[in-house]
Amino acid sequence: MSLPAKVMRDELLEKRSSGLLQLWKKKRCVLTEEGLRLHNCRGGGGGDARSSAWSSRAKELRFERMATVDCVEYKRGLVYFTVVMATGKEIDFRCPQEGTAWNAEIALALVRYKNLQAVQTGRNRHLSTAHLGSTGEDEEL
Template sequence: MSFPAKVIRDGLLEKRSSGLLQLWKKKRCVLTEEGLRLHNCRGGGSKAKELRFERMATVDCVEYKRGLVYFTVVMATGKEIDFRCTQDGTAWNAEIALSLVRHKNLQAVQTGRNRHLSTAHLGSTGEDEEL
C-alpha cells in the first residue's frame, strides 16, 4: 500500500517556458519528499508535471534581482529548468535544494545498508580465515 508523500511546501513559482519566447508562467508548486509537482494555475484538467528527486542532479544558478530569486533545477539528463520566486521568507530554491540533499542522503544510506546486508548473507569470503 502506497501512502501520499508528505508535503513540505505548497505555493506559487514562476517557470520559464521552453518555447521560442521563453515567457514566465505561474505554476502552483507542491514540494514533497519525492520531488516537485507543477500544476497549471489556469485550472485546466491537465495532469501535473512531476520533477522527481531521483531524476534531479542539482539546484543551481541563484541570482537575486529586483526582489526576485532566480534559480535553475538541473536534471540528471542535463536539462535545465529555470524558475523565479519572490525573496519573501525562505526561498523556494533553498527548500528544494535541502529536500534534494535529504533525498540523496537517504538513498546513500539505503544503498549502504543493502550492500552490507547482501555481503552478510553471502557469508565469509575466506579472506580472514586462518590456514
C-alpha cells in the first residue's frame, strides 16, 4: 500500500470542457507530487476550494502520463495554459494572474518528477551493470 501523496497546492482552477461549446468549468485542483487531481463542483457555491461542495471522485492527470505544460497567454488578468499529455491530448486551463501561477507550479512539479524518474532509472542501470560486472570473469589478472 502506498502513502498518500503530499499536497503541494489545493485551489480553484478553470478547465475548458472538451464538448462542443468548450465552456470554462471551475474545478478544485489538488497538485501533488504524483500529478494533478481535478474535482467537479456538485453545488453552485463559489468561494474557495475547501469550503465548497466537491465530488469525492476526481480525474487524475498523473505526471507519468504528462509530456509538458505550455501555451501560456496572459489576457484580462488571467493566465491561460495547456497541459499536454504523452498521448498528445491537450487540456486547457486558466487561472487568475496574481500570485504564483498554476502553470509554473505544475511545470516545476512535472520537471521535479521527471528528474527523480531519470535519477532512479540511472541508479537502476548502474546497479544492474555493477551486479553483472561483479562476476569477476572479465577482470584482468
